[in-house]
Amino acid sequence: MLARVIELDGLTKQYRDRVAVDGLTVHIRPGRVTGFLGPNGSGKTTTMRCVLGLTRPTAGSATVLGVPYRQLDHPMRRVGALVDPRARHPGRTAYQHLAVLAQSNALPMRRVDEVVELVGLDSVAHERVRGFSLGMGQRLGIAAALLGDPEVLLLDEPVNGLDPEGIRWVRELLRTLAAEGRTVLVSSHLMSEMEDTADHLVVLGRGRLLADVSIADLLGAHAAVRVRSPEAPMLSAALRDAGAHVTLEVDGALRVERLDAARVGDVAFAARVRVHELTRVVASLEAAYLELTGEDVEYRAGAR
Numbered sequence: 669m670l671a672r673v674i675e676l677d678g679l680t681k682q683y684r685d686r687v688a689v690d691g692l693t694v695h696i697r698p699g700r701v702t703g704f705l706g707p708n709g710s711g712k713t714t715t716m717r718c719v720l721g722l723t724r725p726t727a728g729s730a731t732v733l734g735v736p737y738r739q740l741d742h743p744m745r746r747v748g749a750l751v752d753p754r755a756r757h758p759g760r761t762a763y764q765h766l767a768v769l770a771q772s773n774a775l776p777m778r779r780v781d782e783v784v785e786l787v788g789l790d791s792v793a794h795e796r797v798r799g800f801s802l803g804m805g806q807r808l809g810i811a812a813a814l815l816g817d818p819e820v821l822l823l824d825e826p827v828n829g830l831d832p833e834g835i836r837w838v839r840e841l842l843r844t845l846a847a848e849g850r851t852v853l854v855s856s857h858l859m860s861e862m863e864d865t866a867d868h869l870v871v872l873g874r875g876r877l878l879a880d881v882s883i884a885d886l887l888g889a890h891a892a893v894r895v896r897s898p899e900a901p902m903l904s905a906a907l908r909d910a911g912a913h914v915t916l917e918v919d920g921a922l923r924v925e926r927l928d929a930a931r932v933g934d935v936a937f938a939a940r941v942r943v944h945e946l947t948r949v950v951a952s953l954e955a956a957y958l959e960l961t962g963e964d965v966e967y968r969a970g971a972r
């Protein structure tokens with residue numbers, strides 16, 4: 669199996685007055701859920717559209733399964749995508765919509781029944797798409813993406829409009845698909861959505877790569893140790909001597925970065941300083957993400 673299922677090489681897309689994607693080089697691997705994160709307007713949708721051959725890059729390249737998408741023989745059997753859930757005929761029923769897709773892509777009709785059941789649309793499959801809620805529309809879009817039983821999935825904001833039960837369902841579905849060895853790339857602008865879904869993150873800011881990192885590493889890089897001592901100034905000096913970055917918390921505890929908890933304990937012992945609390949603090953992913961994207965947010969509430 670290809671280790672680099674989706675390959676972006678210097679991918680760039682320039683619109684008239686703005687660079688939507690800016691020299692993006694990244695490889696997406698199979699067997700895991702890769703969260704594609706970035707603030708609004710950071711270039712996620714444009715990147716996915718380039719991968720799917722819907723948008724032509726200004727420079728660089730995007731390939732999937734070793735070739736540009738348009739060169740795939742049976743694209744729906746190889747790559748499933750949810751990029752524009754509104755791109756469907758409103759007068760058709762959900763079933764008809766999927767049946768047309770199946771027919772035009774030479775897929776067996778039984779797949780239509782299978783995916784309708786899989787996404788939980790059985791009871792409304794014969795209703796017109798026009799009357800669908802946002803969440804039902806998303807489920808239909810996911811059904812279409814899964815129709816060809818593809819080995820690669822690209823989903824742009826799949827949980828948009830879903831209720832908490834729907835969000836959990838998408839999360840479990842994506843994890844199952846990845847566990848089967850498929851490649852799953854799923855975009856979101858919310859870290860909280862990715863926290864329990866993705867194994868790996870690719871983070872964009874203003875079209876550029878900010879991070880290509882496993883969730884575990886991202887958390888590790890933002891971990892700290894909290895230590896409380898009645899002799900805080902002495903302990904702080906000893907920790908700094910040992911190479912730590914130390915800050916004082918509001919309750920008088922020290923927040924220590926760059927040393928792990930065992931090392932902090934050893935330094936305190938060597939300095940003969942009493943310790944009343946020693947805790948490893950794992951940053952929330954949300955905090956780590958905000959730190960990463962902080963300066964690259966294009967649209968900010970209250971910004972002028």
Ligand SMILES: Nc1ncnc2c1ncn2[C@@H]1O[C@H](COP(=O)(O)OP(=O)(O)OP(=O)(O)O)[C@@H](O)[C@H]1O
Pocket residue numbers: 683684686687688689706707708709710711712713714715856857
């Ligand atoms: N067809 C287009 N013409 C001109 N500018 C565009 C076009 N499509 C996207 N852009 C611009 O490119 C930038 C990236 O947009 P894109 O939709 O890829 O971001 P995104 O990360 O998917 O955002 P969101 O999280 O809001 O969906 C934005 O500034 C957007 O306004």
